[in-house]
Amino acid sequence: MFSNVDHKALAALLHGQGCANSLKTLLDNHEITSVLIEPLINTILDSFSLALSFVDSPSPPPHHESSSQNMAGLVLQRSSKKRICGIHVIKNYRDESPTPRPDDGFTWRKYGQKTIKTSVHQRSYYRCGYAKEHNCNATKRVQMIQDCPPVYRTTYMGQHTCKAIPVYDDTYGSEMIQFDQVVSESVMPRFTSTDNEAFNIKDEATDHTMNQECDINDFLVDYEPNEFPSFSYEDSVFF
């Protein structure tokens, strides 16, 4: 028999599945509008997070910032910090994983490390290894957000103007990026898009442990160790 907690987790999963089906229907019908898709994505992410929280602990986390309501607030709050020619652009590609993912396919060079007031862990700053050669402004920040188990949050900023295309590396079960070619959006979404963007992928399996600065675009990464990760993403542009 299912316990009460199992019932709640199951209900959350079923709810997420329903929303995923709705999303699939929209995509099948080519009804690809942010107005329709974004709420569904948020709901799906919330459902999975909620289900995971029930699995790991009897009670859900008291506060989860990726909820749709809170996300909306953060959208407005964060958007004010990203103004580009009158257009607010926020794009996040966040990755939270047990390792800092040094093999994300790009060559990075560390240029700084700081202690952040809101965290006991230091934050490392990296820029593209081809920053000078290709005038590439892509940067990323890596910060440990949890000790046991170790969880790192990697936030990608900017675009790789050096141009890159992912190649697959079975060694790590992840993608590799080869430079001098154009990256495929299906693999590294919008890496070649507009300037001053932040990309964040969040591993929802670890999200509930600590998510103190959830951005508007949190992405679910769901893949097996030997399977190429596929993830959804969303952009938000404010005028």
Place this chain on the structure above:
DNA sequence: TATATTTGACCGGA
């Protein structure tokens, strides 16, 4: 010796 990393200083925004 060339390249990468570390770390304190500096700068700009809130």
Place this chain on the structure above:
DNA sequence: TCCGGTCAAATATA
């Protein structure tokens, strides 16, 4: 004035 992000000199490593 505080804080996060970046710079650049010093240091480490291959």
